[in-house]
Amino acid sequence: MAVHTVGAEAVDGLLARAGTAAERVASRTAMTGGSYNALYEVGLTDGTRLVLKVPPPAGSPRLRYEAELLCGEALFYESAATVGVPAPRVVHAEWSEDAGAAPFLLMSHTPGVSWQEAGGSMAGGERDRLREELGGLVARLHTVRGPGFGYPAQRVAPLAERWAPAFEAMTDAVLADAAAFGSWLPLPAGAIRSALAGGAAALAEVAEPALVHFDLWPGNILLDGAPGARAVSGLIDGERMFWGDPLADFASLSLLSAPLEDDPAFLAGYGAAGGRTAFDDAARVRLALYRCYLYLIMLVEVVPRGTRGEHLAWVRDFTAPRLTAALDTVAGGG
Incomplete structure (x- = not known):
C-alpha cells in the first residue's frame, strides 16, 4: 500500500485549523521515507519550516495499536522537551479520531x-x-x-x-x-x-x-x-x-x-x-x-x-x- 497523499487545498485547510493562514504558506512539499502517515514539509513566508503529519483516512487497514497514534507522538515531543532531549516542537495537535475532523500533527522542522x-x-x-x-x-x-x-x-x-x-x-x-x-x-x-x-x-x-x-x-x-x-x-x-x-x-x-x-x-x-x-x-x-x-x-x-x-x-x-x-x-x- 502506497502512503496516502493529501492535496494542497487539504494541506492549507489543516494549516488553517492550526492558525496558519494560506497567505503565509510559501511551499508544501511531500516528504518521503514513511510507510504509514503522509508527511509534508511546509515553508512559511518568514522562513520558518514546519512538518505536517496526517494519518491515513478513517477505515484504512491498520494494526490496533495504530489508532490515534498522533496522541503518542505529540506527548513524546512534549515530554522530551521537559528533559532537554532534542526533538520536534509541537505547534498544533488534533489527534482524536472521534472529533469529526481529520486528525493531524503540525510540528517544527528538525535539521539534520x-x-x-x-x-x-x-x-x-x-x-x-x-x-x-x-x-x-x-x-x-x-x-x-x-x-x-x-x-x-x-x-x-x-x-x-x-x-x-x-x-x-x-x-x-x-x-x-x-x-x-x-x-x-x-x-x-x-x-x-x-x-x-x-x-x-x-x-x-x-x-x-x-x-x-x-x-x-x-x-x-x-x-x-x-x-x-x-x-x-x-x-x-x-x-x-x-x-x-x-x-x-x-x-x-x-x-x-x-x-x-x-x-x-x-x-x-x-x-x-x-x-x-x-x-x-x-x-x-x-x-x-x-x-x-x-x-x-x-x-x-x-x-x-x-x-x-x-x-x-x-x-x-x-x-x-x-x-x-x-x-x-x-x-x-x-
Missing part, C-alpha cells in the same frame, strides 16, 4: 540527516562518541514518568497499574491483528502467546511507567554537523511511544546492530545520565520479550501496508529467526 543515511561516512571514533551521546539522551527520556502503563491513547487497553498486564494486552492485540489479517508467522500464534506468558515474572519487576519511544532505529535519529563533528539533532517519529519499561527502547535501538546492552559506548552515556546498565537474567528476559513484540509488529504490519516482493521477503527472513531466538531466550530464563 538520519543516522541511517550518515552511517556509511562515519569513522569508528565518531560512531562511539555519538553512541555515548545517544545513550545519555535515551536515559534522560527514561526519567519521564507516566500516569500508568500502556499506550496513551488507550485504544488497545486502558492504562494499567502494572506493567505485566499492560504488555500482555499489547502482545494480545498484535496477535489478534495477525489472525485478522492472516499474517504469516514462523510459529503458531498460540505457541507464541504461551512462550510470551513465560516472561510474566520478569515483567512484574517493572515498578514505574517510563517514557519509551520504541522506534529508535537509525532512521529516526537525526544528526547534524560536519563529518567528525556531528551531534544528535533530534529524535523523531515518536508516534509509537508508550509508558512502560525503559529496557523496551533497547529493542529498536539494536534492531539493525549488535545489542546495545552490550555496547560500552552507549552504556557509558546511558549510565552517566542515570540509566541502569546492569542486566540480570530477568532483564535479559524482558529485553527478549520486547524484541519479540517488535518482530511481531514487523511481521503483521506488512499485510495492511500491502508489502510485496523483495521487501516482504526481507522482513520475513530478518524477523523469523530473531523472533524464534528471542522466544527461546524467554523460555530459557535469560
Whole structure:
C-alpha cells in the first residue's frame, strides 16, 4: 500500500485549523521515507519550516495499536522537551479520531540527516562518541514518568497499574491483528502467546511507567554537523511511544546492530545520565520479550501496508529467526 497523499487545498485547510493562514504558506512539499502517515514539509513566508503529519483516512487497514497514534507522538515531543532531549516542537495537535475532523500533527522542522543515511561516512571514533551521546539522551527520556502503563491513547487497553498486564494486552492485540489479517508467522500464534506468558515474572519487576519511544532505529535519529563533528539533532517519529519499561527502547535501538546492552559506548552515556546498565537474567528476559513484540509488529504490519516482493521477503527472513531466538531466550530464563 502506497502512503496516502493529501492535496494542497487539504494541506492549507489543516494549516488553517492550526492558525496558519494560506497567505503565509510559501511551499508544501511531500516528504518521503514513511510507510504509514503522509508527511509534508511546509515553508512559511518568514522562513520558518514546519512538518505536517496526517494519518491515513478513517477505515484504512491498520494494526490496533495504530489508532490515534498522533496522541503518542505529540506527548513524546512534549515530554522530551521537559528533559532537554532534542526533538520536534509541537505547534498544533488534533489527534482524536472521534472529533469529526481529520486528525493531524503540525510540528517544527528538525535539521539534520538520519543516522541511517550518515552511517556509511562515519569513522569508528565518531560512531562511539555519538553512541555515548545517544545513550545519555535515551536515559534522560527514561526519567519521564507516566500516569500508568500502556499506550496513551488507550485504544488497545486502558492504562494499567502494572506493567505485566499492560504488555500482555499489547502482545494480545498484535496477535489478534495477525489472525485478522492472516499474517504469516514462523510459529503458531498460540505457541507464541504461551512462550510470551513465560516472561510474566520478569515483567512484574517493572515498578514505574517510563517514557519509551520504541522506534529508535537509525532512521529516526537525526544528526547534524560536519563529518567528525556531528551531534544528535533530534529524535523523531515518536508516534509509537508508550509508558512502560525503559529496557523496551533497547529493542529498536539494536534492531539493525549488535545489542546495545552490550555496547560500552552507549552504556557509558546511558549510565552517566542515570540509566541502569546492569542486566540480570530477568532483564535479559524482558529485553527478549520486547524484541519479540517488535518482530511481531514487523511481521503483521506488512499485510495492511500491502508489502510485496523483495521487501516482504526481507522482513520475513530478518524477523523469523530473531523472533524464534528471542522466544527461546524467554523460555530459557535469560
